[in-house]
Amino acid sequence: MRVFYSEDHRLHFPQAELSGGQFVTPFERPSRLEYILNRLRKRQFLDVVAPEAVDMAPITALLDPGYLTFLETAWDEWKAAGMGGEIIAANVPARGMHMDRIPENIDGKVGYYCHASETAITQGTWKAALSSVASAQAAQRHVAAGANAAFALCRPPGHHATADQYGGFCFINNAAVTAQMFRDSGAERVAVLDIDFHHGNGTQDIFYERADVLFASLHGAPQQTYPYFIGYADEKGRGEGEGYNFNYPMLSGTGYSQWSAALDDAIAKISAWGAEVLVVSLGVDAYKDDPISFFQLESDDFTDAGRRIGRMKLPTVFCMEGGYAVEMVGVNTVNVLEGFADA
Amino acid sequence: MRVFYSEDHRLHFPQAELSGGQFVTPFERPSRLEYILNRLRKRQFLDVVAPEAVDMAPITALLDPGYLTFLETAWDEWKAAGMGGEIIAANVPARGMHMDRIPENIDGKVGYYCHASETAITQGTWKAALSSVASAQAAQRHVAAGANAAFALCRPPGHHATADQYGGFCFINNAAVTAQMFRDSGAERVAVLDIDFHHGNGTQDIFYERADVLFASLHGAPQQTYPYFIGYADEKGRGEGEGYNFNYPMLSGTGYSQWSAALDDAIAKISAWGAEVLVVSLGVDAYKDDPISFFQLESDDFTDAGRRIGRMKLPTVFCMEGGYAVEMVGVNTVNVLEGFADA
Numbered sequence: 189m190r191v192f193y194s195e196d197h198r199l200h201f202p203q204a205e206l207s208g209g210q211f212v213t214p215f216e217r218p219s220r221l222e223y224i225l226n227r228l229r230k231r232q233f234l235d236v237v238a239p240e241a242v243d244m245a246p247i248t249a250l251l252d253p254g255y256l257t258f259l260e261t262a263w264d265e266w267k268a269a270g271m272g273g274e275i276i277a278a279n280v281p282a283r284g285m286h287m288d289r290i291p292e293n294i295d296g297k298v299g300y301y302c303h304a305s306e307t308a309i310t311q312g313t314w315k316a317a318l319s320s321v322a323s324a325q326a327a328q329r330h331v332a333a334g335a336n337a338a339f340a341l342c343r344p345p346g347h348h349a350t351a352d353q354y355g356g357f358c359f360i361n362n363a364a365v366t367a368q369m370f371r372d373s374g375a376e377r378v379a380v381l382d383i384d385f386h387h388g389n390g391t392q393d394i395f396y397e398r399a400d401v402l403f404a405s406l407h408g409a410p411q412q413t414y415p416y417f418i419g420y421a422d423e424k425g426r427g428e429g430e431g432y433n434f435n436y437p438m439l440s441g442t443g444y445s446q447w448s449a450a451l452d453d454a455i456a457k458i459s460a461w462g463a464e465v466l467v468v469s470l471g472v473d474a475y476k477d478d479p480i481s482f483f484q485l486e487s488d489d490f491t492d493a494g495r496r497i498g499r500m501k502l503p504t505v506f507c508m509e510g511g512y513a514v515e516m517v518g519v520n521t522v523n524v525l526e527g528f529a530d531a
Numbered sequence: 532m533r534v535f536y537s538e539d540h541r542l543h544f545p546q547a548e549l550s551g552g553q554f555v556t557p558f559e560r561p562s563r564l565e566y567i568l569n570r571l572r573k574r575q576f577l578d579v580v581a582p583e584a585v586d587m588a589p590i591t592a593l594l595d596p597g598y599l600t601f602l603e604t605a606w607d608e609w610k611a612a613g614m615g616g617e618i619i620a621a622n623v624p625a626r627g628m629h630m631d632r633i634p635e636n637i638d639g640k641v642g643y644y645c646h647a648s649e650t651a652i653t654q655g656t657w658k659a660a661l662s663s664v665a666s667a668q669a670a671q672r673h674v675a676a677g678a679n680a681a682f683a684l685c686r687p688p689g690h691h692a693t694a695d696q697y698g699g700f701c702f703i704n705n706a707a708v709t710a711q712m713f714r715d716s717g718a719e720r721v722a723v724l725d726i727d728f729h730h731g732n733g734t735q736d737i738f739y740e741r742a743d744v745l746f747a748s749l750h751g752a753p754q755q756t757y758p759y760f761i762g763y764a765d766e767k768g769r770g771e772g773e774g775y776n777f778n779y780p781m782l783s784g785t786g787y788s789q790w791s792a793a794l795d796d797a798i799a800k801i802s803a804w805g806a807e808v809l810v811v812s813l814g815v816d817a818y819k820d821d822p823i824s825f826f827q828l829e830s831d832d833f834t835d836a837g838r839r840i841g842r843m844k845l846p847t848v849f850c851m852e853g854g855y856a857v858e859m860v861g862v863n864t865v866n867v868l869e870g871f872a873d874a
C-alpha cells in the first residue's frame with residue numbers, strides 16, 4: 189500500500205494547547221507522525237512518497253471560500269493587530285447571538301470560524317494544512333487510477349473541520365475532500381467511515397444534506413466527550429441526506445466487543461447501500477491508553493478492525509486523523525493497514 | 532448617595548485571562564474597586580455600606596436554575612475531574628451543533644454555559660458573584676424605599692451574563708436582577724440604560740421579549756469589538772418586546788460629541804416611554820485610555836453624561852460594570868455620580 193506523506197506538517201506545531209484551563213504541550217504534535225513512519229518502515233511499508241502540489245479547485249468548490257481566505261490570512265492579520273500569542277479563539281457566536289454576521293476584527297473573525305479553543309493557528313498552519321490535504325488528494329488519485337488502497341498520512345487531521353469552522357486540531361477536512369474527489373472522478377456512491385475516537389462532526393456536517401456520500405462514525409458519546417454538542421445517534425441526515433448519516437456514540441469504558449459490533453453495523457450499512465469506494469478517517473485514539481479518550485481497544489483490536497474493513501473489498505483511501513498515545517500510535521495505525529491488507 | 536459594596540468580590544481573582552492567544556493578568560481585577568473606593572472617599576461619598584445577604588428568590592425566578600446550579604458546583608466538578616487550571620471554556624456549541632443539549636461532562640458543561648473564553652471561573656467566583664448581586668439588591672431596596680439614587684459597586688460585573696451564559700467577566704446579571712426587582716416591587720415601566728463601552732448583551736437577551744423593561748445600550752460596534760455577534764442597531768426586541776430594545780453601536784474612534792448624541796437619544800426614548808425607575812449599567816471603559824476599548828471620552832465627559840442622566844429625575848440604581856484603565860476608573864466612575872447628583 190502506497191503511503192503519501194509531506195514533511196510540511198512540521199510547519200504546524202503550536203506552542204500550547206488549551207486543556208483543563210491551562211496551556212499544555214499539544215497532544216496533536218509532529219512526533220505522532222514520526223512514530224507512524226518508523227512503524228511503517230519496520231513493517232515493510234516502504235512505498236512512502238511525497239504528494240504533488242495541492243489542487244485548490246476541489247477544496248474551494250467543497251468548502252467555504254471565505255473560510256479558506258481566513259485560514260490563509262489569519263496569522264498576518266492577528267500579528268498586524270498586535271496580538272502577542274498564537275491564534276486562540278476567545279469569543280464565539282453563542283446561543284442568542286447572530287450566527288451569520290462575520291466581524292471585521294480579527295479576534296472576532298477567529299471566533300466566527302472556530303468551534304473549539306484548544307486549537308491554535310500558527311504562522312505555518314495554513315501551509316501545513318495544505319500539505320496534509322495534498323497527501324489525501326494524491327492518495328485519492330492513486331486509488332482512482334486503479335490501486336486497491338492508499339494511506340494518506342495526513343497531519344494536521346481533518347475530520348472536525350466543517351466547511352467553515354476549524355477546531356479539534358483540524359483545519360481542512362481531508363476525508364471530505366477525498367470523498368468529493370471520488371465523486372468528481374466518477375464514483376456514484378462514496379462512503380466515509382470514521383473510526384477515530386471522536387465524532388467526525390466536520391465530515392457529517394459537510395455531507396449532511398447529501399445522498400451521494402454516506403457517513404458513518406464510531407465515537408465517544410457527545411454527552412461525555414468532545415465535540416460534546418454533536419454526534420448523537422438521532423442525527424440521520426437532512427433533506428436528501430436523510431438516512432445517509434449513521435452515528436454510533438458509545439459510553440466511557442467501551443471495549444472492542446461493543447465497538448466491533450458497531451463497526452460491523454456500519455460496514456453492513458455501507459455494503460448494503462452499494463458504496464463503490466471507501467474513505468476511512470483513521471484515528472487510533474480508541475486505544476485504551478490514549479490520554480484524551482475513554483475506549484478500551486487493544487492494539488490487536490486495530491488489526492481485527494482493519495481486517496473487517498478490508499473484507500468490504502472496496503477501493504479505499506485511509507486518511508490519518510487522531511491518536512495521541514504517541515509511542516503506540518504507530519503500532520495501532522499500521523495494525524489497521526496490515527489487517528486491511530490481510531483481509 | 533449611598534454606596535453598597537461587599538469585600539467578597541476579592542474571592543474572584545483569576546490568575547489569568549485569555550487575551551491575544553496568551554494568558555495575561557486579568558483586566559478585570561480587584562484593584563479596580565480600590566480605585567473607585569478611594570475616589571468615593573476623596574469626593575465625600577462616605578455612606579458606603581455592606582449589603583445584607585443575597586436574596587436568591589428573585590435571582591432563581593429570573594435566570595435559568597440549571598445555570599445557577601452550574602455556577603455553584605462547577606469548581607468542585609472541575610477539580611474532581613482532575614483539571615489542573617482554573618475553569619476556561621474550550622469547547623462550545625457552534626454553528627451546526629445542538630444548542631439545547633447539555634453534556635454530562637464538566638468540560639462540556641462549561642462550554643454550554645459560557646459564551647467567551649477570556650472569563651475564568653475560580654474557587655471563589657460563585658461567592659463573589661453572589662456578593663456582587665447582593666449589593667445590587669440592597670441598592671434596589673434602598674431606592675424602592677424612597678431614596679433618590681444608590682450606587683451598587685458590583686464586582687464581578689453583570690451585563691454580559693444572560694439567563695444561562697457567563698462571559699465578558701460577568702456571571703450574574705446584576706442590572707437585570709435589579710430591574711426585575713423594581714418590577715416586583717411595583718414599578719410598571721423599568722428602563723435599563725447601559726453606558727459601558729461593551730454591548731450589554733446579557734441584559735438585552737433577558738428582556739428581549741418583554742415590553743415592561745426597556746433596554747438601551749451605547750457601545751462599540753459589534754463588527755469591531757466584543758461581544759462581536761450581538762449589539763447591532765437592528766436588534767429591536769421580539770414579540771411583545773419589539774420596540775423596547777435600543778442599540779447604539781458606534782465605531783472605533785467615537786468621541787463624546789457622537790456618544791452624547793446617542794445618550795440623548797436613549798434618554799429621550801426612556802423619558803417618552805414614561806419609565807418610572809432607571810437602572811444604569813455603569814461602565815467607564817468608554818474612556819479614551821481604556822486598554823481594551825476604542826472610544827475617546829475624556830474624564831469630564833463622564834461628569835456631563837451623569838448630569839444628562841440625572842436630568843431625567845428618575846429614581847436610579849447604578850450598577851458597576853466595566854472600566855479597565857485602573858488609575859482612572861475611580862475618577863471616571865465618581866464623575867458620573869457627581870454629575871448625576873448635580874443635575
Ligand SMILES: [Zn+2]
Pocket residue numbers: 384385386471473509510511
Ligand atoms: Zn480523535
Ligand SMILES: [Zn+2]
Pocket residue numbers: 727728729814816852853854
Ligand atoms: Zn465593558
